[in-house]
Amino acid sequence: MYPSLEESRPIPAARRTRVKVSRALCLPLLFGVLSFSACQPEMPTPSAAPMQALSQQQDAELTRLERQAQIRPNDTRLALRGLLDKSAAGSLERLQIETARARLVAVLHDDAFNSALESDLAQWPDNPQSVAAHLLLLSIRADRLQEHGQMLEAHKLLEPLSRHEIDLNVVPLRLQFLTQTMLSRIDFALGRADESVAWAISSLSVADKMNESWRRATALSKLAAAYFGAQQLDRATDAAAQALREANKDPDPALLYEVYNTMGIVLQDPERNQDATNKALHYAELTANDNLIAQAHGNEADMLLDRHRYQDAIAHAETAIALSRRTGNLSQESVATHNMGLAKMALGRLQEGEQDVNHALEMSRSLGVDHYTASLLNEYGMALEKAGEPAKAIAAFHQYRQLIDQILREDSRKLVLEAQERFDAEQRAKAIELLNRDNALKNEQLRSSRLKLKLWIALGACIAVSMGLVASGYRRVHRTNQALATTNEALKIQAERDPLTGLANRRHFQSAIKALTQGGKLNGSLFLIDIDHFKRINDRFGHAAGDSVLVEVAQRIRAALRAEDLVVRWGGEEFLIVVASHDLTQAQVLAQRLLDLIGGTRVQHENRSIGVTASIGFACLPLAPFDLSLNWERAIDMVDTAMYLAKAHGRNKAYGVQALSAGDEAALVDIVAHLETAWQDQQVRLIALQGPPSWHEPQEVPA
Numbered sequence: 001m002y003p004s005l006e007e008s009r010p011i012p013a014a015r016r017t018r019v020k021v022s023r024a025l026c027l028p029l030l031f032g033v034l035s036f037s038a039c040q041p042e043m044p045t046p047s048a049a050p051m052q053a054l055s056q057q058q059d060a061e062l063t064r065l066e067r068q069a070q071i072r073p074n075d076t077r078l079a080l081r082g083l084l085d086k087s088a089a090g091s092l093e094r095l096q097i098e099t100a101r102a103r104l105v106a107v108l109h110d111d112a113f114n115s116a117l118e119s120d121l122a123q124w125p126d127n128p129q130s131v132a133a134h135l136l137l138l139s140i141r142a143d144r145l146q147e148h149g150q151m152l153e154a155h156k157l158l159e160p161l162s163r164h165e166i167d168l169n170v171v172p173l174r175l176q177f178l179t180q181t182m183l184s185r186i187d188f189a190l191g192r193a194d195e196s197v198a199w200a201i202s203s204l205s206v207a208d209k210m211n212e213s214w215r216r217a218t219a220l221s222k223l224a225a226a227y228f229g230a231q232q233l234d235r236a237t238d239a240a241a242q243a244l245r246e247a248n249k250d251p252d253p254a255l256l257y258e259v260y261n262t263m264g265i266v267l268q269d270p271e272r273n274q275d276a277t278n279k280a281l282h283y284a285e286l287t288a289n290d291n292l293i294a295q296a297h298g299n300e301a302d303m304l305l306d307r308h309r310y311q312d313a314i315a316h317a318e319t320a321i322a323l324s325r326r327t328g329n330l331s332q333e334s335v336a337t338h339n340m341g342l343a344k345m346a347l348g349r350l351q352e353g354e355q356d357v358n359h360a361l362e363m364s365r366s367l368g369v370d371h372y373t374a375s376l377l378n379e380y381g382m383a384l385e386k387a388g389e390p391a392k393a394i395a396a397f398h399q400y401r402q403l404i405d406q407i408l409r410e411d412s413r414k415l416v417l418e419a420q421e422r423f424d425a426e427q428r429a430k431a432i433e434l435l436n437r438d439n440a441l442k443n444e445q446l447r448s449s450r451l452k453l454k455l456w457i458a459l460g461a462c463i464a465v466s467m468g469l470v471a472s473g474y475r476r477v478h479r480t481n482q483a484l485a486t487t488n489e490a491l492k493i494q495a496e497r498d499p500l501t502g503l504a505n506r507r508h509f510q511s512a513i514k515a516l517t518q519g520g521k522l523n524g525s526l527f528l529i530d531i532d533h534f535k536r537i538n539d540r541f542g543h544a545a546g547d548s549v550l551v552e553v554a555q556r557i558r559a560a561l562r563a564e565d566l567v568v569r570w571g572g573e574e575f576l577i578v579v580a581s582h583d584l585t586q587a588q589v590l591a592q593r594l595l596d597l598i599g600g601t602r603v604q605h606e607n608r609s610i611g612v613t614a615s616i617g618f619a620c621l622p623l624a625p626f627d628l629s630l631n632w633e634r635a636i637d638m639v640d641t642a643m644y645l646a647k648a649h650g651r652n653k654a655y656g657v658q659a660l661s662a663g664d665e666a667a668l669v670d671i672v673a674h675l676e677t678a679w680q681d682q683q684v685r686l687i688a689l690q691g692p693p694s695w696h697e698p699q700e701v702p703a
Contacts, residue, residue, distance in 0.1 A: 054096060062100050062174070067214060069100075070254045071287045073107045080104075090125040092172070095133055099175045102140050106147065107291070109328070114144070132171045135161065139179045142186070151189045158183055162195075177206045177215060184222055193230035200226040214255050217246035221262040228266040231544040236266040253286035257296065264299065270307075277303050294323035294332050301339045310343040317343065331372075334363040338376055345383045354392075357383075374403045381644075390648030391676040397644040398637075404571060498569040500547060501554035509568045509576070513632050516566070516578055521629035525587040527577040527618040528639045529557065529594065532651040534573040541608060548605040549612055556597040560590065576636070582620040584658065588687055591618050591654040595691035599652055613691055616654035617643030623668075624659040634665060641675050642686070648676075652691035659685040 054062070061083070069076045080101050087094040098121060105114055118140060124133035138157045145154035160166050161179055168176060184199035200223035207215035220243035227236035240263045247259045260283060263276035277299055284296035301316035320336035341356030357380050364373040381396035496508035504512065516524050531537075531553060538546040550573065557567055557575055570576040579590070599613040617639035622629045630638070638657060646653040661683045662668040671678045678684045 054093060058093060058096075062096055063212065066100050066103055066174075067252060067254070069103045070107060070292065071252075071289050073104055077101075077104055077108065077113065090127050090129060092129055095129045095136070096172055096174055098133070099136055099172065099178060102136060102143075102178065105140055105143055114140070128170065131166060132175055135166060135171060135179060136175055139175075139182055143182060146182075146186055146189070151186055155183075155186050155190060158186070173206050173210050177203055177210070177219075180206060181219065181222055184226055188226055188229050193226070196226040197223070197230055197232075213246045213249040214252070217243045217249075217255055217259060220246060221259050224262050224266050229543070231542050233266070233268065233542070237268075240266050253283045254289070254292065257283040257287060257292055261296075261299070264303075274303060274307075290323045290327045291329060291332070294320045294327065294329065294336070297323070298332060298336045298339070301336060301343075305339055305343055305346075308346070310346045313343040314340050330363055331367060334360045334367070334372075334376075337363070338379070342379065342383050345387055350387055350389070353383075370403055370407050374400055374407065377403065385648050390645070391674070393648045394641060394644045394676060397647070398641060401640055401644075501551055501569050503554050503558070503567055503569045503575070505569060509566070512566055513578065516580060517632060519629075520631050522578075522621045522632045522635045523580075523629075524582050525577075525579040525590070525618065525620045526632075526635050526639050527579075527587075527591065527594070527616060528570070528636065528643045529575040529577070529598075529614050529616050530643055530647070531573040531598075532613045532615055532647070537610060537612070541605065541610060545605040545608060545610060549603050549610060552603045553598055553612065553614070557594060560593050560597055582622070584620045584624075584656075584687075587618055587620050588656060588689070591616055591656060591687075592689050595652070595654055595689060599691040613652035615643055615646040615651050616689075617641065617646060617656070618654060619657040623657065623662075625661075626663045628660070628662060628664070628668065630665065630668070634668070638668070638672050641672050645675055645679075645686075646688075649688075654687075654689040654691075656687035656689070657684065658687050 065076050065079055080097055084094065084097050084101070087097055098117065101117055105117070118137060121133050121137040121140070124130050138160075142154040142157040145151075145157065155162070158179065162183060171179075180199050180203040184196045184203065187193075187199060188196035200219065204216065204219035204223060207219045220239050224236045224239035224243060227233075227239055240259070243259045243262065247255050257280050260276045260280040264273055264280055267273045267276055281293075281296040281300050284292040287293070297316045297320035301313045301320060304310075304313035304316065317336040317340035321333055321340070324330070324333035324336060337356050338360035341353040341358075341360060344350075344353030344356060346353075357376070361373065361376055361380070364376055377396050377400035381393045381400060384390075384393035384396055496505060496511075497503070498505045513522075516522060531549065534546065534549070537549055550569075554567075554569065554575065557577070561567055561577065561579070564580070566578040568576040568578075579587070581587070594616060595614065599611075602609040603612050604610075619635065619639050619642065621635055642655040642657055646655040649655075660668060660671060662671055671683050675684065679686055
């Protein structure tokens with residue numbers, strides 16, 4: 001199926017969302033360990049030559065091989081190799097065969113096959129098919145990038161298509177379908193729901209032109225998931241129903257597996273959802289494809305885990321693990337092992353379950369996909385919290401936060417670099433425009449000078465004309481500079497604001513924090529706020545409701561502060577506050593007010609009323625009793641640990657560091673790493689505040 005919108009957020013989704021990513025591809029989510037160049041060579045110049053059609057027999061044979069790629073990949077590879085050997089180099093027939101072979105990249109995981117395919121396309125001759133061949137090469141590289149979770153890089157490779165720089169008249173329909181469905185999936189993962197829907201609709205249009213029911217079913221399945229991510233739930237359900245109708249016109253097990261897999265996500269009714277998941281497993285088994293069967297068992301285990309059927313979840317996870325090991329699919333093995341560990345922990349088999357989860361984390365880290373590893377750590381922390389292990393839960397949450405901070409910094413760096421590239425391009429364009437205007441002005445001045453030499457009689461008039469041209473040029477340059485300054489300021493504001501909540505983002509924080517530090521040390525009060533059970537809010541009410549909660553909580557936080565206080569959207573559902581005052585009493589009052597404002601009134605979204613609470617960690621710096629000063633990174637680590645301590649002790653609380661028996665940073669780091677134990681040993685004094693009497697789970701009541 002498709003990723004949920006949770007994956008588009010800086011904070012990775014929890015287990016259910018993660019499994020939906022696996023379903024999004026309608027293949028196992030395979031994070032390979034392949035090494036390849038993602039460099040993007042220059043796009044060849046499109047040829048105006050019209051595309052020639054394949055014979056009906058050739059097209060039917062390629063379609064048959066495309067459809068069986070998931071079920072019998074090795075047979076398909078051999079058959080396509082035979083067709084390739086008979087085709088002429090650089091021909092349209094060869095391009096179509098290579099497009100069909102590209103479908104095997106995510107199934108075979110064969111380095112030699114992938115390298116040979118890329119090499120064939122990289123050496124394509126300069127002919128009418130060269131643009132399409134280059135696009136296919138980029139799509140293969142993008143497919144492998146997204147397997148590694150590098151969605152921004154994958155999207156960048158396909159930008160010539162997304163920017164409409166390629167004439168689709170020179171791209172065969174088979175390749176259009178492949179690239180458009182891929183862009184829909186990538187945009188979805190990046191949180192660009194509207195673009196994802198648009199590409200899914202485009203792929204459906206291509207499927208209609210090809211007049212193939214199985215392609216229409218595939219496109220409609222992807223469209224259903226895209227609508228689901230865009231929170232158009234009725235349309236998602238309708239598209240899924242249409243996909244099933246189209247699939248039944250020309251069914252095969254792999255196609256029906258994909259459609260029912262999508263229905264298992266978009267259908268909101270628990271019974272229908274479970275029925276679709278069970279049917280997906282049935283059709284996966286009919287394919288006899290171990291990868292699909294392993295994925296289906298993993299999805300079944302995930303569903304059973306959500307329904308607290310832990311023993312059944314373990315049985316399906318064990319089957320998924322065995323199949324994943326047989327196929328060498330480390331990603332699927334990691335998912336299944338993690339789910340099995342969570343189920344064991346829920347059954348009270350804590351030590352055994354922790355071993356499974358830690359093994360899953362090792363596999364995940366070896367894959368090098370940090371978003372996925374962070375998701376596992378977050379789920380592990382919640383499971384430890386439920387198991388009554390607050391100290392271990394805090395340690396898991398702390399690792400999760402460190403990894404998330406690393407991911408956010410890297411994503412922010414990439415976005416800033418892209419924004420800077422666009423800005424530099426605009427500046428170069430403006431500089432060229434100014435230079436052209438300056439050259440025109442000089443030409444006019446030279447022309448005026450020549451006229452003056454030839455026409456002494458018109459000397460006064462020539463001088464007037466010259467002065468007028470100079471003045472006009474000066475005004476133009478002045479207006480251009482003003483526009484450039486305005487653009488620069490607008491870009492700066494846009495780059496430093498969170499588009500959803502309107503609060504400052506981390507980039508703004510990096511510059512603003514300098515005014516609140518002395519000698520690199522933070523001087524003031526620091527608060528870190530995390531909305532409780534935000535994942536459950538998204539799962540139960542949808543991501544549009546989750547966005548409403550974020551906006552409302554941001555407004556409530558802003559209402560508790562003064563205009564000069566700094567408030568930052570720190571992560572997906574986290575907010576950071578820096579107040580210049582370091583008075584502990586005032587900080588305690590503010591923390592209590594924040595708890596009351598956030599949790600005292602339900603958030604209204606459409607016809608729903610959603611209960612929301614938050615957990616808060618805070619401290620005043622320098623720290624008592626030794627007036628220990630900290631840099632802002634160390635201070636955030638400390639309040640982050642205090643915040644997770646509040647979560648581990650029931651949530652809807654605020655824990656503030658009142659005093660800490662450390663005279664230097666080294667001693668502080670040791671105490672913070674074991675904050676729960678240090679609190680019990682009286683090495684640290686904490687202020688514990690309780691939020692308003694409320695709910696432990698997000699609930700819905702009539703608005």
